[in-house]
Amino acid sequence: MTSQQSQQHGTAVDTTPVIPLPLGTARVLTAAGAALTVLSTFLSWTWTDAFPGNLTVTGYPGGLQLLTLTGALLTLVHLLAAWGIRGLRMLDPAGGHGGTVWTAAGTFAATWYTLIAIAVQLGGLANLEPGGWVAGAAALLTLTGALALPLDRRATATGTARGRLAAVRDIMRTLHPGRTGRPLPPARPLPGWAEILLIAAAFGISLGVLTYGIGTRYGELFTGFLFLTGFCAAGLHQAGLTTRLAELTARHRNVTVAAAFVAAALFPLTQDTDEYTLIIVNILIFATVALGLNVVVGLAGLLDLGYVAFLGVGAYTAALVSGSTASTLHVRFPFWAAVLTGAAASLVFGVVIGAPTLRLRGDYLAIVTLGFGEIFRLAVGNLDGQSGPSVTNGPNGIPNIPDLELFGYNFGDKHSVGGIALSPFANYYLLMLLFTVIVVLVFSRAGNSRIGRAWIAIREDETAATAMGINAFRLKLLAFALGATLAGLAGTVQAHVAHTVVPEQYVFAGPVPPNSAFLLAAVILGGMGTITGPLLGAALLYLIPAKLQFLQDYQLLAFGAALILLMRFRPEGIIPNRRQQLEFHEDTAAKAEA
Amino acid sequence: MTGTPLLAATGVTMRFGGLTAVRSVDLTVRPGQIVGLIGPNGAGKTTLFNCLTGLYTPTEGTVTYRGRTLPPKPHLVAQAGISRTFQNIRLFANMTVLENVLVGRHTRTREGLLSALVRGPAFHRAEAASAQRATELLAFTGLAAKSGHLARNLPYGEQRRLEIARALAGEPGLLLLDEPTAGMNPQETRATEELVLAIRDRGTAVLVIEHDMRFIFNLCDRVTVLVQGEKLVEGTTETVQRDERVVAAYLGTPFEGAPGQEEVAEVEAAEEAAAESEGQGR
Numbered sequence: 098m099t100s101q102q103s104q105q106h107g108t109a110v111d112t113t114p115v116i117p118l119p120l121g122t123a124r125v126l127t128a129a130g131a132a133l134t135v136l137s138t139f140l141s142w143t144w145t146d147a148f149p150g151n152l153t154v155t156g157y158p159g160g161l162q163l164l165t166l167t168g169a170l171l172t173l174v175h176l177l178a179a180w181g182i183r184g185l186r187m188l189d190p191a192g193g194h195g196g197t198v199w200t201a202a203g204t205f206a207a208t209w210y211t212l213i214a215i216a217v218q219l220g221g222l223a224n225l226e227p228g229g230w231v232a233g234a235a236a237l238l239t240l241t242g243a244l245a246l247p248l249d250r251r252a253t254a255t256g257t258a259r260g261r262l263a264a265v266r267d268i269m270r271t272l273h274p275g276r277t278g279r280p281l282p283p284a285r286p287l288p289g290w291a292e293i294l295l296i297a298a299a300f301g302i303s304l305g306v307l308t309y310g311i312g313t314r315y316g317e318l319f320t321g322f323l324f325l326t327g328f329c330a331a332g333l334h335q336a337g338l339t340t341r342l343a344e345l346t347a348r349h350r351n352v353t354v355a356a357a358f359v360a361a362a363l364f365p366l367t368q369d370t371d372e373y374t375l376i377i378v379n380i381l382i383f384a385t386v387a388l389g390l391n392v393v394v395g396l397a398g399l400l401d402l403g404y405v406a407f408l409g410v411g412a413y414t415a416a417l418v419s420g421s422t423a424s425t426l427h428v429r430f431p432f433w434a435a436v437l438t439g440a441a442a443s444l445v446f447g448v449v450i451g452a453p454t455l456r457l458r459g460d461y462l463a464i465v466t467l468g469f470g471e472i473f474r475l476a477v478g479n480l481d482g483q484s485g486p487s488v489t490n491g492p493n494g495i496p497n498i499p500d501l502e503l504f505g506y507n508f509g510d511k512h513s514v515g516g517i518a519l520s521p522f523a524n525y526y527l528l529m530l531l532f533t534v535i536v537v538l539v540f541s542r543a544g545n546s547r548i549g550r551a552w553i554a555i556r557e558d559e560t561a562a563t564a565m566g567i568n569a570f571r572l573k574l575l576a577f578a579l580g581a582t583l584a585g586l587a588g589t590v591q592a593h594v595a596h597t598v599v600p601e602q603y604v605f606a607g608p609v610p611p612n613s614a615f616l617l618a619a620v621i622l623g624g625m626g627t628i629t630g631p632l633l634g635a636a637l638l639y640l641i642p643a644k645l646q647f648l649q650d651y652q653l654l655a656f657g658a659a660l661i662l663l664m665r666f667r668p669e670g671i672i673p674n675r676r677q678q679l680e681f682h683e684d685t686a687a688k689a690e691a
Numbered sequence: 692m693t694g695t696p697l698l699a700a701t702g703v704t705m706r707f708g709g710l711t712a713v714r715s716v717d718l719t720v721r722p723g724q725i726v727g728l729i730g731p732n733g734a735g736k737t738t739l740f741n742c743l744t745g746l747y748t749p750t751e752g753t754v755t756y757r758g759r760t761l762p763p764k765p766h767l768v769a770q771a772g773i774s775r776t777f778q779n780i781r782l783f784a785n786m787t788v789l790e791n792v793l794v795g796r797h798t799r800t801r802e803g804l805l806s807a808l809v810r811g812p813a814f815h816r817a818e819a820a821s822a823q824r825a826t827e828l829l830a831f832t833g834l835a836a837k838s839g840h841l842a843r844n845l846p847y848g849e850q851r852r853l854e855i856a857r858a859l860a861g862e863p864g865l866l867l868l869d870e871p872t873a874g875m876n877p878q879e880t881r882a883t884e885e886l887v888l889a890i891r892d893r894g895t896a897v898l899v900i901e902h903d904m905r906f907i908f909n910l911c912d913r914v915t916v917l918v919q920g921e922k923l924v925e926g927t928t929e930t931v932q933r934d935e936r937v938v939a940a941y942l943g944t945p946f947e948g949a950p951g952q953e954e955v956a957e958v959e960a961a962e963e964a965a966a967e968s969e970g971q972g973r
Contacts, residue, residue, distance in 0.1 A: 539808060546807030546814075547793075547800050547821075550786070554794045557783035564744060564777075566769030566798030566861055575804060 118245035126242030127176050127197065133235035134169035134204060138162040140228025143215050148224075149315040152215070155228070161211040164321045165232060168204030171329055172239055175200050175336060179246075187285070188336065194246040195335025201243035203328025207321045208236040214317050292345050293352050299342055300360040308364065310640065311373045319644040361530055365523035374522035375594075376643060381529040382591050383611040384635035385536050387619040388628065389583030394617065395626035395674075396544055397576035398556025399455070400463040402605065403470020405613045407581040409603035410446045411439040411588020413477060416495040416598045417488075423495045425488055432501050436589045443585025444578055446473075451577035455570060458559070470605055470613055478600040494599030501528070501593045508593070525594045532590060536583050537628055543579065544626075552576055553626075608652060610639050618656065622663060624670030633671055695758060697722050697865055697896050698773070703742050703752035705735070705920075712738040714920045715752070718898075720865060725887065725897045727907040727928075730917035731941055736900045737778055739917065740867055743898075744768050744775050757864070770798045774858035775867035778900075780850050784843035788834055788853055791842050792825035795860030825860060832856040832886065848879040855886065859895070866890060868899040872906055884909055908932065916940070 114123065138158040146153050150160020158166050175196040178189035189196055212233050216222045287295075306326060313319040333339055346353040368374050390404045418438055420429025430438060454465045481491025489495065500509030500521065508524040519527075543549050551572050554562040563569050592598050601607075606614035615638050623634025642652050663670075696719040705713040713735040720726045728736050741747040743754055748763035755761065756771050774795070783791050800821055806814045829835045832852045837845060842853060851871060858866055868887070872880040880903060887897055887910055901907050907914060907928070914931045916923040918940040924931055931937055 542808050542810060543804060546804075546818075547797065547802045548804050548807055550790055550794050551797055553786055553790075554783050554797075557785055558781050560746070560765075561777065561781035561783065562794070563765040564746070564769060564775055564781075565795050565857065566766050567794070568766045579804065 114245045114247050116241060116245040118242075120247065123242050123245035124176065124180060126245065127201065127239055128173065128242075130235050130237075130239030130242050131169045131173040131176065131201070131204075134208070134232060134239055135166060135173070137228055137232035137235050138166040138169070140231060141226045142211070142229035142232060143219065143224050143226055145219065145224070148215050148218055149317060152211075152229075153226075161207070161214075161318055161321045162232075164207045164318075164325045165204060165211065165236070168200060168207055168325050168329065169236075169239070171332070172197060172200040172204055172243070175332065176243075178336070188338065190341050191335065191337030193335070194243070194248055196332045196338075197246060198243045198248060199328050199332030199335050201239045203325045203332065205236045205240040206324040206328060208232050210321055210324055211317070214320075289349075293349055296342075296345055296349060296353055297356050300356045304360040304363065304367075307636070308367045311376055312368075313644060316645050319640075323641075358530075358534060361533075362527065365519065365526050366517060368523075371520045371522045374520060374526055376639070378522055378526045378529055378594055379610075380636050380639045381526065381533050382587050382594070383615075383619065383639050384632045385529070385533045385587040386584050386611050387616050387623070387631035387635045388533075388536050388540055389580045389587070390616050391620050391625065391627075391631050392540060392543065392552075392583065393576055393580040394620055395631075396549060396556065397552040397573055399573060399576065400459070400466070400617075401577075401580070402463050402467035402613050402617065403450075403473070404466070404580070404584060404616055405603045405605070405611060406450075406470045406473035407443045407447060407584035408588040408591065408611060409473055409477065409598075409600075410443045410581075411585030412592040412598045412602075413489060413495070413588075414439040414442040414585070415589035415592040416498050419498045419592065421495055421498045423490055423493075423497055425490070429499075432503050436586065439589035440582045440585045443581045443588065446585075447578045447581025448574065451574045451581075455573045455577060467605060467613075470603075474600050474603050477603075489600075492600060494597055495592075496597040498592055498596045498598070500596075501525075522594075525590065529587075529590050529594070532586055533632075536586070539579070539583065540628055548572065548575065606653070608642065610635070610642070618660060622660065622670055624672035624674055626674040627670070627672050630670050630672035630674075696720060697724075698743070698754070698756055698898070700739075700743060700754045701752055703739065703749045703754065705738055705742050705747055706750045712920050713742060713749075713917075716917065716920075716922050718743075718915055718922075718925075720896050720898050722864075722896055723891065723894070724912045725891050725899065725910050727911035727914040728898060728900045728917065729902070729904075729907055729914060729931075730923075733919075734917040735920040736917055737869060738920075740775065740869055740900065744773060744867060766798075769861055769863075772862070772864040773867060774861045774863035774865075776851075776854040776858050776869055776871060778869040778873065780847075780854055782842040782850055782853060782857070784841070786842060787838065788829065788840050788842055788845065789822070789825055789838040791853055791857050792828055792860045793821055795857035796821050796824065798861050828856045828859055831859075831889070833882075848875055848882075851875070851883070852886065855890075859890065863895055865896045865898065868897060868901075870900055870902065872901060872903050880906060 116123075118126070139156060141155045142152040142162065144153060150162075152160055152162055174185065174188060176194075178185040178187075179192070179194050179197055212225060212229055215224055215229065310319065310322050310326070313322055330339075364377060365374050386404070386408050389407075390401065393399050393401050393404070415435045415438070417424050417426045418428055418430040418435050420427075450466070450469050454462060454469070457465060476485075477489040478492050479485045480488040481493075483491070500507055501524075502508065506512070506524075508528070509521050511521065512519045512524065544552075551562065551567045554565065554567060555569050555572060559569050595602075604612050606612055610616070610619075619634035619638050620631050621634075622630075622638065623632065624630025638656075667673075698718070698720040700716060700718040703713055703716045703718075704711065716735075716739060718726075718728075718739070728739070730736055738747065742749045742752075743761075745761065745763045745765040745768040753760050756768075756773060759771070761768050761771060761773075783794060786794070800817055802814055802817050806817075826835065826838065829838050832855060834845075834849060834853055834856060837849065842850065845853060855866075855868070855871065871887070872883050875883065884906060887899065891897055899907075899911070911928055913926065914928055915925045916931060916934075916937050923936055923940060924934050
């Protein structure tokens with residue numbers, strides 16, 4: 098059926114399964130495997146609770162078993178949807194088995210990771226109980242069955258691959274189903290309220306998943322979570338669900354924005370301690386600054402390697418006027434004034450740095466901005482009254498920054514608003530969320546206007562842009578200044594959240610985000626020129642180092658490897674810009690148009 | 692065809708180090724004219740274009756538009772009312788066709804960053820007007836059906852037309868076309884001819900560089916011939932067509948008499964020897 102459909106759309110699609118089995122057998126195998134996997138999570142996987150999460154209980158799943166359970170259930174649902182079970186059809190609009198394969202792979206990855214982690218940590222396979230063996234076998238069975246299902250994937254290029262890498266290439270192609278560029282059949286029309294309900298549900302689920310990820314208490318659980326969500330997100334995309342959701346959100350833009358905001362605002366309520374609220378405040382700061390950098394890099398195409406300096410200018414300015422005992426200026430500005438001062442200082446700094454450097458192009462600009470970023474850090478480290486004028490307290494920074502107070506509402510105290518308890522970090526979280534929304538608004542409105550088009554034109558071809566009457570220098574300076582202001586805005590909140598600012602927070606590369614390298618990585622990883630991209634990229638780049646403590650020493654190495662892989666297989670980032678999706682995958686775009 | 696010239700270049704000289712690419716060229720374009728600029732490869736036609744549009748600052752000479760001296764800044768030239776296309780197509784490849792034309796309207800709209808952030812009624816009005824104008828231009832150039840496509844995905848001929856549409860979006864008084872039919876088949880060339888005539892009828896004067904002589908002689912009111920950076924002839928198409936120096940410049944001066952028998956034999960022998968040594972080498 099799939100091959101007929103694809104022929105109708107005029108694309109050459111290879112649907113041969115990876116493992117040659119009859120369709121019926123493959124389906125039964127997958128279903129049986131998934132069902133068995135579900136059952137196995139109710140068994141005991143190991144004999145001791147020395148492995149975190151207590152997987153010893155027979156009767157109900159716990160810890161990493163929950164991930165396997167979720168994955169197996171998703172696989173089962175996708176399989177049934179692709180089977181054509183009434184009422185589940187809408188879960189598989191693409192009408193292929195891509196969703197099943199990817200969710201099965203996710204379940205397999207999460208399960209086997211758990212088993213291997215148990216064996217490694219407790220010292221041997223002997224530590225696995227029969228339940229563990231059952232789970233491993235069942236997950237493998239599911240994956241085998243799923244790989245025997247007909248798969249939509251791009252037709253093999255003319256001639257078989259030759260040479261030493263042929264086998265690798267074949268495997269890569271197998272692992273890379275979908276991307277056939279086949280348009281989805283039109284959705285069954287739903288009443289407006291149902292569509293809005295679906296959007297709300299999607300955001301609810303996303304919030305749930307994110308909250309779970311942030312709340313994972315040990316590294317193993319987070320790794321398993323990453324495996325499962327990564328694969329399942331790919332599965333949902335393969336099944337066409339993300340495309341469907343994109344269609345829905347495009348139809349109800351305002352509802353979507355409101356839903357995203359509400360979902361984000363609800364986050365602190367899901368937390369009973371401050372531990373994770375602090376993490377998410379920092380994620381928001383990081384994400385907001387990344388979004389500001391996206392104006393400079395993603396829209397105007399200016400590679401800025403010293404962007405964190407603008408965050409620093411905002412933070413230092415806010416700290417100086419915060420009334421801290423260590424501040425050299427003994428003034429205490431109200432918060433709104435501090436925000437304006439911080440943003441204005443960053444703006445001035447941006448213009449001062451931008452005016453001479455923006456006459457350079459490409460790599461030269463990158464090097465000079467890198468230099469200015471370091472100059473900022475060294476300068477604030479030396480303005481201590483000994484090597485320079487006394488302004489910033491040198492390497493000690495400015496500690497004891499008091500909590501914010503807005504209309505008599507002290508952010509450092511616990512508050513109860515309408516029966517809901519808000520911890521100090523929850524207060525800051527909500528404030529920062531407001532700033533994020535402002536930055537998102539600024540980004541989307543600036544990007545989609547005469548000015549934004551001029552930025553993109555400069556990024557595409559500066560000479561042609563100037564010939565169209567665009568004053569390239571002025572517009573580049575505008576992008577630089579806007580980016581700096583947005584970073585400064587975030588900096589003013591950061592100073593109060595951290596209660597202290599020191600020069601070493603604002604380095605080019607370091608283990609803790611935000612720093613210039615991580616900011617740029619968040620933008621590129623997430624997707625240049627998009628809004629959701631840097632937000633997601635920042636969340637990932639903050640969570641991964643925070644959660645995977647054992648990576649400490651190899652963090653940058655791991656990131657390098659991850660970025661190389663990403664650039665190889667998805668150069669447009671996790672969330673592709675519509676333009677770049679077309680740019681990097683021209684073959685599929687051409688097919689889609691055919 | 693009298694009155695104040697639209698564009699007047701006087702004594703334009705462009706030197707790159709020791710090389711003089713354009714030497715003391717005078718050029719005038721009057722309103723409603725189509726002026727051709729021809730010459731062999733390397734004659735300095737595109738360099739002259741770059742001098743006229745501010746991409747290069749001429750070493751000597753001035754360029755005036757409607758009697759006002761043009762500053763050598765591309766964006767100010769575009770603002771004054773001179774638009775151009777490029778010899779090697781320079782579209783904004785990853786923007787849609789419509790967006791490309793909207794960028795062309797940059798000089799004729801005023802909405803700044805604040806207006807974009809506030810999104811008041813004036814902003815929406817301006818955006819709608821720009822979009823309408825751009826759509827009209829796409830219809831004029833026959834690209835209306837492609838407005839949502841990425842510029843890079845257009846076929847070659849349509850990319851050339853999109854460049855023209857983008858240049859027209861700036862509502863220019865003078866349009867500079869740099870080899871608009873390069874690489875086109877005869878049908879596409881005829882279509883471009885009609886497009887250029889239609890542009891002239893809209894009240895935009897055209898200065899065009901072209902190697903297709905049929906195109907030039909069909910369209911142009913006046914033709915200027917550049918050879919080795921200097922103006923050789925200027926006049927109506929008949930004048931230029933009849934001028935022997937133009938033919939010589941394109942084809943080279945004929946030999947004094949036919950090449951002699953001796954030279955022919957010499958060349959043949961050399962060729963044979965080369966072929967033999969090649970065979971031995973293998």
